[in-house]
Amino acid sequence: MQFVTYAGRSGDQAGLLVDDEVFALPPGARLVDVLGDLPAAGAAAMRDPAEVVPLSSVRLRPPIPDPPTVRDFMTFEQHIEGVAKLLDAAVPDQWYAAPAFYFTNPYAVIGPEDDVPVPPGCTMFDFELEVAAVLGRGGRDLTVEEAESCIAGYTLMNDWSARDLQFAEMEVRLGPVKGKDSATTLGPVLVTPDELAPYRAGNAFDLTMTAAVNGLTVGADRWSNMAFSYPQMIAYASRGTEVRRGDVLGSGTCGGGCLAELWGRLGFDAHAPLAPGDTVTLGVDGLGMQRSRIVQGIDAELDEFRARDST
Template identity: 50%
Template sequence: MKWVTYDAGAGPRAGVLDGETVHGLSAGVSVLSLLGEDALVEAGADALRAPAEVRPLAEVRLRAPIPRPPSIRDGLCFLDHLHGCYRAMGRSTELHAAWFQTPAFYFANPAAVVGPHDDVPIAPGSTMFDLELEVGIVIGRGGSDLHPDEAERHVAGYTLYNDWTARDHQQRDMAQGIGMGKSKDSAITLGPALVTADELEEHRRDGRLDLGLSAAVNGAELTSGTLAAMDWSVGELLAFVSRGTELVPGDVIGSGTVPGGCLLEHVDTTDMAAFQGWLRPGDVVELRGDGLGATRQTVRAATPFTPLRSGC
């Protein structure tokens, strides 16, 4: 099933996509609440059989399927993405041994989540705004210390994930050395739907989901790839992030960026600030994924901000 959160003018509601229509549940029921009650399958069957309302997809606003996840962790499971970023920054592409010991991840901002067709303002003060093509893994059944071979049983489904990034802010974050900060704080796209894991099984090859993924800016393809190319599997990623802590229903874990799926990897100058490809107001960014659908968003100008003592 393809679960959505939509707004037809009376506030957000949960529903199931059926072709070009949305079969809505009663007001007050959310996708997150259904995950918490382990009721997604039963509720979906009820929505298709006896919906509270039926709306044409073209007449509703799709929000993120889970507008405010309990937590978001973004992984980095495609090491060729890291190679590409290092090349663009003029660094050696040799990776530290730590990258091969465990998957890397950081905590992201649940309040930054936006819908699949929402406009996205540039992060305040940024002139090097970027996109990142990822897949979001949504937890359905909670747990801790998951085993890599069994962790995927805890996955409710998958969704497209755009990890919008201010690269100039990221340079300052990296210099400060305590992890990602304002560079990753402005927007995270989830959507258009939470596609349940069972619906994607037809794409499984050699034990992995072979989902074709692509990103485009203003109609020009930036990259294409597959989720199956992750250097760390979904099971390994979930096992690591759940080690010594509890994952809960609705938590979202990003796959990391598909190689080539950000503008940073395409920088063609030694002066990153001089690169002409950073996102500008009016640019249209699209992500696509086999079985997952597509997002399409317009970049808007940044909101004003009050400078601090350093002028930043």
């Protein structure tokens, strides 16, 4: 099954997508509320939809507009290796030990065709092609075997990145902060695991992931090339704490899924950073496509944030 959230007359409206038509769930019902049993929710919507609307007539929102948390992992070795070359480094040994992640901003989640402003102070704007798992139930100290059943579905994800801000702030030995929290694009659809089961391979699914800027393909990979599985990611995230229904866990960037990897392998002349007027198109077979236009953000200076005793 495939589910969407769209801008309805009275706010966000969730529905089941069937053959380019959306069968709406009851008014006020959010996908996050029914993630524990999406098949039942979809069957009810087919029997007695609140409305039936053509997909082409609605503005899609993120499938989960208000996730409790968004964790972003790094599971594609090709991406890690390519970006490491920017710093004349290699893939760190610790990367192989466990699926590392950071928390990004759940307030910055936007829809699959929303405009994306350049973050304040950024001159090296970039995209990241990923696939996220959305949890239908949570738990604490889950085993890898238990974690598999927590997945309600998968959705396309773009972790927008202000590379110059990210690289500067990580010199302080903390994770990315303002370099990563301006926007995260989710959608267009949330796809249940059973629909993808025929493509199961490796740690994910044998489906193509493709990134293009202004119509020119700049990178592609196979989703199955993840070095860690989603159950491993979920179980690791739950160690000593909780994961909850609605949590979003991104795969991290696939191989060739961002400009930073191009810069690391081929130099900064390989592709210009994103700028207002550019259009980024990301797609994953079975999960649909995002088309995002870059627009001007606000101007900002960092001097006002400088430590008072600095010279």
